[in-house]
Amino acid sequence: MIRSEILREIAPILRDQLVVCNIGIPSQELHAIDDQPSNFYMLGTMGLASSIGLGLALAQPKTVIVIDGDGSVLTNLGTLPTIGNNAPGNYILMIIDNGSYGSTGDQPTYTGKKTDLAGMARAAGCDNVVVVQDVDTGPALQKAIAGGRATVLVVKCDSGNAKMPVITMDPVIIRDRFMKAVRA
Amino acid sequence: MSIDARIVDDLVANGIEFVTTVPCKQLAGVIEEVDRRDGIFHIPSNKEDEGMGLCAGAWMGGKRPAIIMQNTAIGVTINTLATLIQYYRMPLPMLISYRGELREPVACQVEMAVHTKALLAQLNIPTYHFHRQSDVEELDMILKYTFMCSKPVAILTDANFWGGYGDQ
Ligand SMILES: Cc1ncc(C[n+]2csc(CCOP(=O)(O)OP(=O)(O)O)c2C)c(N)n1
Numbered sequence: 001m002i003r004s005e006i007l008r009e010i011a012p013i014l015r016d017q018l019v020v021c022n023i024g025i026p027s028q029e030l031h032a033i034d035d036q037p038s039n040f041y042m043l044g045t046m047g048l049a050s051s052i053g054l055g056l057a058l059a060q061p062k063t064v065i066v067i068d069g070d071g072s073v074l075t076n077l078g079t080l081p082t083i084g085n086n087a088p089g090n091y092i093l094m095i096i097d098n099g100s101y102g103s104t105g106d107q108p109t110y111t112g113k114k115t116d117l118a119g120m121a122r123a124a125g126c127d128n129v130v131v132v133q134d135v136d137t138g139p140a141l142q143k144a145i146a147g148g149r150a151t152v153l154v155v156k157c158d159s160g161n162a163k164m165p166v167i168t169m170d171p172v173i174i175r176d177r178f179m180k181a182v183r184a
Numbered sequence: 185m186s187i188d189a190r191i192v193d194d195l196v197a198n199g200i201e202f203v204t205t206v207p208c209k210q211l212a213g214v215i216e217e218v219d220r221r222d223g224i225f226h227i228p229s230n231k232e233d234e235g236m237g238l239c240a241g242a243w244m245g246g247k248r249p250a251i252i253m254q255n256t257a258i259g260v261t262i263n264t265l266a267t268l269i270q271y272y273r274m275p276l277p278m279l280i281s282y283r284g285e286l287r288e289p290v291a292c293q294v295e296m297a298v299h300t301k302a303l304l305a306q307l308n309i310p311t312y313h314f315h316r317q318s319d320v321e322e323l324d325m326i327l328k329y330t331f332m333c334s335k336p337v338a339i340l341t342d343a344n345f346w347g348g349y350g351d352q
């Protein structure tokens with residue numbers, strides 16, 4: 001499965017949750033599949049989805065699901081120790097590990113080679129790291145939501161992108177409606 | 185009252201409850217003070233752009249944030265300031281040690297000091313420079329201004345403000 005197929009499958013689960021979504025095609029796909037005010041789309045700032053989600057989870061009690069990418073986690077590896085030492089029970093970091101920089105044309109990342117993101121997360125102090133294959137994402141995500149424990153979920157899948165329109169919504173509107181969904 | 189306690193009192197009085205830090209020798213006392221306060225959640229970050237991501241999330245979660253960092257970090261946060269904090273219009277007070285200014289003992293620090301104000305000006309970031317201890321009297325107003333306009337705002341605090349380096 002490629003990222004968009006996973007997103008389509010888990011959209012009904014994501015719909016009722018606060019979601020912080022990674023830059024580029026991941027946000028475009030989620031926006032096209034099931035746009036919700038409770039989705040925070042990153043339009044830039046590669047790497048910071050996990051950090052934004054962590055700040056959000058620490059600031060309020062609702063579950064926060066971060067949809068991140070292997071390339072973006074690799075560019076902000078300092079996030080893993082911060083998560084390992086601080087993440088509260090309402091924090092779920094779901095890393096779509098397609099072994100590539102999907103948005104920029106599927107150039108390989110090191111996770112498709114020798115690098116093991118789950119192992120790095122564990123070494124950084126994340127206690128609850130789960131690795132699943134693409135087809136098992138839905139149940140694994142539901143389990144993480146129900147579990148109430150900080151979770152790093154590494155989803156192994158194929159590289160590839162669906163053709164979706166760019167997001168033209170004003171960033172302040174994305175942020176404002178998201179904040180209203182947080183408070184609702 | 186120590187200058188560190190004075191600064192953190194102003195943060196607390198302005199409702200700031202979420203503070204991330206990356207250390208600088210000049211900031212050691214204020215970071216210690218932040219860590220001591222029950223009303224503030226202190227989360228050290230490993231890089232300042234990561235810290236700004238944490239602050240953005242905390243803000244959207246309903247908590248007023250602040251970042252405490254060294255001016256060299258302007259070099260690693262420009263993209264984050266432009267595409268996250270400014271683009272989504274979020275407030276972010278940045279208490280910044282201004283290394284490489286008068287009384288600086290380490291020559292390398294001057295190399296970023298000479299770019300600091302130019303970079304902040306290029307980004308249209310409101311910038312205040314604390315040079316004497318009495319300048320701290322403006323901190324409360326600067327914090328109110330930051331949350332009024334929802335912008336990142338820089339407070340540069342140089343060695344003279346902190347009383348030199350003690351041993352230099
Ligand atoms: C600082 C910076 N460098 C490079 C880019 C270009 N860029 C945007 S998305 C992306 C790939 C992200 O890959 P990943 O996180 O694995 O997500 P995927 O698209 O594979 O799901 C890159 C390299 C950028 N936006 N910012």
Ligand SMILES: [Mg+2]
Binds near residue numbers: 069098101102
């Ligand atoms: Mg990828």
